[in-house]
Amino acid sequence: MLRPFIEQIAKIYPTAKRYLHVFHGGVFPKYNKELSANQPVRTQIIPNKLILPLQQQVGLAAEVLVNVGDYVKKNQLLAKSSKDPKKALIVPMHAPTSGVIESIEPAILAHPSGLLDMAITLKPDGKNITIENVLNVSKQPIETPDQLKDILFHAGIIGMGGAGFPTYAKIPSRPGQIHTLLINGAECEPFITCDDLLMQTQADEIVQGALITAKALGSSKIICGIESNKPTAIKAMTQAAIGTIVEIKTVESVYPMGGQKQLTLELTGIEMPHKTHAVDIGLLMMNVATFTAIYRAVMFGEPLTARMVTVSGLGFNKPFNSVAMIGTPFSELAEAAEPKSKLDYPLVMGGPMMGVKVKDNGVPITKTTNCVLANPPEPVDMQMPCIRCGECMDACPVNLLPQQMYFHAQAHEFDKVEKLNVFDCIECGCCSFVCPSHIPLVQYYRHSKSELKEIHAEQKAVDLAKERHEFRTARIEREKAEREARLKAKKEAVKKQSAAKPADNPANNADTPKKKPASSAAAAAARAAAARRAAKTNQDSATGSTQTPETSASSEEKMPSARLKAIEAAKQATQQSAQQDLEQGSEKTTDPKVAARNAAMLAAKKRAAAKKAEKVAETESDTSTPVDAVNALDTEKPDQTTIKKDPKQAAKAAAMAAAKKRAQAKIEKKANAEKPSESVNTTNKTEDASPSQPEPSQMVDLTQQTTETDASRKEAARKAAKLAAKEATKKRADAARVTKQQAEAERAETIERTGQVDPVTDKRNKAVEAARQRAALRKTQKNQTNSDE
């Protein structure tokens, strides 16, 4: 009712037309559509060469499947990425016509950056030999979205309205999620008429494509929006939609009516919230050309290889529309339109409001190109300061404040620009179009968006680094706290023990409360061993029989004996220190440390004396040598922090001992002759190995009372495992050596038998023999020295 009134007013006050559509703002540029709309659609041009870019859309580039020199037919698959289409956006590429692959090399593409990207160059042979139904579609109707997605993926269909998003990824998998399908036939940009003529000539295909999609997705409504400046197209579409659920709606001719959010508001009244996708609110909008491609893919198995393109502009004598092959160079189409003057200015891909100036006029048509525009350059006014007139704000379809965004972008206050919702800007160009000061506003917003992206990425990296650093400091502190807690617990235990039983004599340790049952047996064994050792040192005996079967059997428990000695010594020390504390009345945390250190030193001295005796006594034993050697060689370091290594030491030594035992048993079983050398070898190895152990410390050995934390247990287990692995390799090496030596022996025997001598092996054998003799000699010498002592 108000509409005719406004339309009358609009004749004298053109801006009143803004009240005829729902969204805010909009501009009314000079359309010049009659230049190309009144011309018939020309037949397809087969160009001299086709340049097929491998990446025409967001996502991954396609991987080439053909080679240079191959002859390909129309619709043949040329390139496809091997990645999973569900995880990445992949679009295959098919040959638009038959011909020979000329080259696969970087070519300049119709991108604002003008950068080179990989492209297949195809030389058509003009014969257009086609592979029919390359997608292998059957005439079965498509019932589920996944079936449709499959066909669309293999057909390489992307959004042909200009965005180029792969359609198979845009469509949701859940049937019924989309309740309304929207067909975008608006085509609001000046000069472009490709959708107009497509609707005039292929209305049936569009409608059928939409119906197929709606059936697959389970949509109940289909609405098509066409601008009022296309009466013929409206008639054709209405005709094609008779009897179907497709509803044709005429919308006002205003730029940018064809924008997704604007057209959605116009057709359905739904205002899409920012940062949401249409599919999330149950809507799906696609261009008419996309629906045509869907129809052809589903019905005939044709991939997307050509599209309707407008070749128009004020620089052409004969602008036209035609279905151009993907990959046709711009220059060939421009030549067909008879330019008025030489094309020494850059052509524009797209319309004048949102198009892109190509860097080279030979760039190819891609799946998203809808227009080749030639407008000879006109002088442009100089940029003046902003007079704050507010025209830009009146024109913005997203209702932003371009003026404020401009001020803040100029001042590099990008956080304020972001607050003004610059990311909602659709870069339509309405604000720049109306600015009296000729300020290129959209350029400022594009720049702001890229700066903000960079700022966000940097901020993210900074936050991640900060998080990692904080975690690391927390972890270190936690470990430190655990260590201190363990230390404290140990000290408490020591204090408790020393307070409970004062013991002066290392021999009287029968009363010490042992929590582990093994320790008591070990204690008894240790006592016995200590007594024996004492007897030995007193008697200066050098027999290797001090090791009773008991101790040899319980070699693992040998260790606690030495540790027990240290415990006793430490107890004495703490007793003394405790008495001192009582006297002093102070509880310094360092005192137990110092006291223990002193005690450790005493114990160490004692142990050093004992070590010598032990070494003498135990060098000849087979099993316990390594273990006690380890313990004997323990260097005395008054360092409390290595207490936690005790369980590790225990485990390590235990594992080593067990391995040694096994190895020895095997060796004994195999060859008696090897035994002495082997034992010498293992002994040597042990002696070699033990100095390599870091920080073995036994002064305050309270492992029975230690509260092991999870971390320390894990560490111990890890170290034990490592040790076990080391031992296993050593064992394997031993075994290997054994077998090798056996083999050598056998060979030597065979040589002796047969008398054959292989010079190399002979030399090796001689060397081996010499080594063996050396080892035997060493052993005898050692035995002699031992026996001397």
Next chain:
Amino acid sequence: MSQPTSSPFAHNNQSVRKVMMQVQIAALPALLTHIYLFGFGIVVQWLLAIATMLVVEYIMLKLRGRPIMPFMTDMSALITITGLVFCIPPEAPWWIIVSGSAFALVFGKHLYGGLGYNPFNPAMLGYAFLLISFPVQMTTWTLPVDLSGHTLNFIESAHYIFTGQIPGYSLDALTGATPLNEVRNGLSQGLNVTETITEQTKNQLFGLTSWGWVNVAFMIGGLWMIYSRVISWQFPIGFLGALALISFIFHQYDPSVYPPTSFMLFTGGTMLAAFFIITDPVTASTTPKGKLIYACGIGVLVYVIRQWGAFPDGIAFAIILMNIAVPLIDQYTQPRVFGHQR
């Protein structure tokens, strides 16, 4: 000029110079009416102002290191001095307009950064400067022809403006108070407002005083500017609406003290302000709602100053006061963006 590097590559052929020219053209009817009713004094003043403008602009652009062209010809200074010229008495001495224009252009525009960067309306700044510095000269208005009985021709006006004397005439016969001033004086003398006004109606042409006709001429020009989208409709409608409303309320309350709405709307510089001064985009609010609030604020303030303030015509101070409030208004009247809740 170089082509734009990225889209859009189309433009609607509007430019700053065009906008300013359109404003200038819209002021022509009022100029002609003024000349017809008050003599040629205004032409002399205008020429003086142009001369001052050229000199001052040139010096300031040079001092600021800016290119002379296109800033010299962007017509924005022309609007400033046109506004100022309409505000001063047509027979004021020459140094009034010269000092006023210089002050307005230097302190009101260039020192803040030139076109587009000044916070205060330059014309009103100059006018306020003159009002405060030279109150006598600013309040002795030339009587219109119908009152004085004599039209000063161009030479006589020039002579008077430059020398302060016209051979053969005395000043008292030519100068007097404006209607607004008369009402104030009347009130202070105990005369009723209605009495003062009815006395004025004796000398009216077709129901309006001379000043009233000048206002009508301004209104015609202003309506044309709204049509051609040079100014926003929120300014005149907000201003005149607020002024009419408040004067109506008070007039109903006590007609003897408060003049009627028609009087308020068609005397002094009301229409000039409504369509030409407050619509200056650089100093006004930028959001649609903000423009309404800004204009209504000015309307209320004008009434307050006229009724209870020290100056007969409070346009200048009302506008300057609202200019101070513009950033605050802009901050809180931002429109709802598409897709957002608020």
